[in-house]
Amino acid sequence: MGRFRYLLYKDYLLLVRDVAGLLLMFVMPILLVVLMSTLQNSTFNVVNDIHIPLLLVNNDKGELGEAIDKEISGSGIFDVTTEIGGDKPSLEDVEKEVATGKFMLGIYIPDDATEKIRTNVRKYVICAFNGIDSVPPKEDVELSIFIDPTAKASFYSILMSTLKEKAQKVQFEFILKEMTSEVNKLSPIPISTNKFSGDQVTLKSKFAILKGNKIVPNSVQHNVPAWTLFAIFFIVISLAGSIIKEREEGSFTRLLTMPCTYTEYLLSKSMIYTVVALLQFGVMLLIGIYLLPLIGLESLNLGSSVPALFALAFSSAVAAIGFGVCIGNISRTYQQSSVFGSISVVMMAAVGGVWVPIFLMSEKMQLISKLSPMNWGLSGFYDLLLRNEGFSAIIPECLALIAFGTICFIFAIIYNNKHRLDL
Amino acid sequence: MHDNYAIEINDLTKTYKGKKHPTLNGLNLNIPYGSLFGLLAPNGAGKTTTISAICGLRKFESGSIYVDGLSVKKNLNQIKSIIGLVPQDIALFPTLTAMENLRIIGGIYGISAPVLKKKIDNLLDLFDLQGSRNNIISHYSGGMKRRINLIAGLLHEPKILILDEPTVGVDAQSRKLILDKLKEINKSGTTILFISHYLEEAEEICDQVAFIDNGRVISQGTPREMIERNCNCNNLESVYLCLTGKQMRDCNG
Numbered sequence: 001m002g003r004f005r006y007l008l009y010k011d012y013l014l015l016v017r018d019v020a021g022l023l024l025m026f027v028m029p030i031l032l033v034v035l036m037s038t039l040q041n042s043t044f045n046v047v048n049d050i051h052i053p054l055l056l057v058n059n060d061k062g063e064l065g066e067a068i069d070k071e072i073s074g075s076g077i078f079d080v081t082t083e084i085g086g087d088k089p090s091l092e093d094v095e096k097e098v099a100t101g102k103f104m105l106g107i108y109i110p111d112d113a114t115e116k117i118r119t120n121v122r123k124y125v126i127c128a129f130n131g132i133d134s135v136p137p138k139e140d141v142e143l144s145i146f147i148d149p150t151a152k153a154s155f156y157s158i159l160m161s162t163l164k165e166k167a168q169k170v171q172f173e174f175i176l177k178e179m180t181s182e183v184n185k186l187s188p189i190p191i192s193t194n195k196f197s198g199d200q201v202t203l204k205s206k207f208a209i210l211k212g213n214k215i216v217p218n219s220v221q222h223n224v225p226a227w228t229l230f231a232i233f234f235i236v237i238s239l240a241g242s243i244i245k246e247r248e249e250g251s252f253t254r255l256l257t258m259p260c261t262y263t264e265y266l267l268s269k270s271m272i273y274t275v276v277a278l279l280q281f282g283v284m285l286l287i288g289i290y291l292l293p294l295i296g297l298e299s300l301n302l303g304s305s306v307p308a309l310f311a312l313a314f315s316s317a318v319a320a321i322g323f324g325v326c327i328g329n330i331s332r333t334y335q336q337s338s339v340f341g342s343i344s345v346v347m348m349a350a351v352g353g354v355w356v357p358i359f360l361m362s363e364k365m366q367l368i369s370k371l372s373p374m375n376w377g378l379s380g381f382y383d384l385l386l387r388n389e390g391f392s393a394i395i396p397e398c399l400a401l402i403a404f405g406t407i408c409f410i411f412a413i414i415y416n417n418k419h420r421l422d423l
Numbered sequence: 424m425h426d427n428y429a430i431e432i433n434d435l436t437k438t439y440k441g442k443k444h445p446t447l448n449g450l451n452l453n454i455p456y457g458s459l460f461g462l463l464a465p466n467g468a469g470k471t472t473t474i475s476a477i478c479g480l481r482k483f484e485s486g487s488i489y490v491d492g493l494s495v496k497k498n499l500n501q502i503k504s505i506i507g508l509v510p511q512d513i514a515l516f517p518t519l520t521a522m523e524n525l526r527i528i529g530g531i532y533g534i535s536a537p538v539l540k541k542k543i544d545n546l547l548d549l550f551d552l553q554g555s556r557n558n559i560i561s562h563y564s565g566g567m568k569r570r571i572n573l574i575a576g577l578l579h580e581p582k583i584l585i586l587d588e589p590t591v592g593v594d595a596q597s598r599k600l601i602l603d604k605l606k607e608i609n610k611s612g613t614t615i616l617f618i619s620h621y622l623e624e625a626e627e628i629c630d631q632v633a634f635i636d637n638g639r640v641i642s643q644g645t646p647r648e649m650i651e652r653n654c655n656c657n658n659l660e661s662v663y664l665c666l667t668g669k670q671m672r673d674c675n676g
Contacts, residue, residue, distance in 0.1 A: 005530070007531065009527060014516060250515075
């Protein structure tokens with residue numbers, strides 16, 4: 001143990017003298033968390049904060065135009081404009097305005113749209129009550145919607161569903177009214193639908209949470225664990241680089257001729273980098289709790305088990321460090337290790353769900369994502385930070401991460417014995 | 424295995440992957456205790472491979488190596504405490520100070536802190552580096568780096584010291600200091616295996632030398648014996664050229 005202490009001392013000194021490496025390990029993840037939390041904050045507050053410029057031309061004098069106008073203006077999502085230069089734009093003008101990028105969306109409601117719907121409905125109801133099979137020709141009611149090619153699908157899908165809902169509501173009310181009128185012609189006792197409300201079903205949405213969970217999902221709860229995990233895995237580059245540097249500088253040769261084994265040499269490095277990873281994690285939690293609220297974001301809620309958070313961070317560190325040790329052994333040069341290390345970590349992050357949520361991936365990609373250790377770590381952090389679960393929920397993830405790190409570590413030792421000693 | 428050899432190498436064979444010819448081709452070498460033994464060879468003849476095999480840094484296909492009577496294959500961990508290697512490259516941590524480097528190296532050899540402090544002080548005095556003990560190695564001159572590299576190999580007072588080109592790239596003053604100290608260390612009983620391209624150095628300080636070529640020892644003896652055996656030669660360098668030829672050796676794989 002006395003000798004091992006000096007190996008630890010050596011790795012500690014080498015680390016603290018590597019200012020660029022320390023900056024990469026601590027400043028980079030802080031910047032990432034602050035930046036990504038701020039950027040993604042709007043997607044979590046979409047209803048309140050987004051204002052999509054929309055040009056609305058309502059030539060209808062009836063209920064349909066009125067309902068759409070009311071719904072669009074009252075939604076808060078759209079910045080509604082109804083006139084250009086004091087005039088009501090034509091259909092062509094609306095398309096032109098959207099095509100030139102002045103508006104992201106354009107809606108054109110034609111003349112007498114409501115009246116045409118009413119006429120169509122009346123014809124159908126009369127036919128139905130008189131037993132006429134042949135359906136009379138209907139008058140087309142066409143609402144024109146123009147979409148900026150740069151607009152995201154999610155934006156106009158909100159609009160489309162709103163318009164469809166309103167059109168269906170108007171049609172339903174007309175059908176009800178016409179049918180009542182026809183029934184009253186036949187019935188001795190008149191019926192009234194004046195007190196009937198079409199809104200029988202109300203939609204109440206809330207996040208599914210377990211009893212006692214007061215965590216509100218927001219960009220901070222999502223981004224702090226995701227990017228902290230990314231930072232922990234970025235240790236790979238520094239660790240692998242340190243192994244190669246010592247090999248290239250020759251100090252590694254001296255260590256191998258001294259009374260310490262290669263396993264001890266790697267263990268010492270791994271222990272120092274584990275401490276760094278846990279420090280990184282602690283700093284990121286503090287940033288989430290204290291710094292992010294200062295820039296207008298939510299404060300990070302640590303859930304119900306801080307020890308479980310650190311256990312998961314430790315397991316993630318073991319996985320990252322095992323992988324780093326492996327890359328440091330396989331790579332021949334510093335350039336190789338930094339390129340391979342960074343690309344593999346970025347790929348693990350992309351596949352693992354750090355950048356794109358897993359549920360948005362194809363079925364195949366979702367299966368592949370389960371192979372990424374970052375996916376295991378992230379899934380564990382979501383259990384703790386979003387579902388408010390305890391230690392027992394993350395045991396499978398912790399075991400998988402530690403097993404991955406250990407396998408990589410053992411592989412590195414075998415590879416070194418086979419290849420470096422027998423070149 | 425003989426008791427009077429510090430290092431005994433028998434029929435050592437090593438072929439690197441992808442190479443047609445063996446780097447070591449049945450090498451036999453016996454280095455007596457207490458000797459200052461020079462191992463001389465053209466580039467690519469197998470000097471560094473021989474040292475690496477002795478220190479357990481490279482595996483070998485066949486043959487045997489005994490260091491202080493211990494088999495390299497079976498007793499490498501014990502051998503590590505007996506030998507001190509001074510590699511050709513400056514095998515130190517360049518971002519640490521000389522003191523930090525020596526403290527770490529001594530600590531890994533298991534030397535207790537007070538003893539280590541004393542040893543470091545003595546060796547820094549001996550090699551005239553006391554004044555720059557707290558300087559970072561990367562700021563040292565080439566000669567200072569060589570001297571610290573040598574001190575690092577001497578800290579644990581090895582029974583056998585292996586030096587690979589210890590004076591390469593240093594000025595005349597540093598070279599003289601290093602060679603003088605090596606003679607002193609040898610006189611105190613340490614066996615030294617000395618590898619150098621500077622044949623006049625070997626002639627000056629070594630009591631025995633061996634020439635290696637094509638992975639084998641082609642001649643061995645005291646410098647005087649070697650010169651006398653080759654009547655047309657008047658120094659070790661001319662013997663060397665006579666035995667190994669003038670053709671370049673590191674051109675072919």
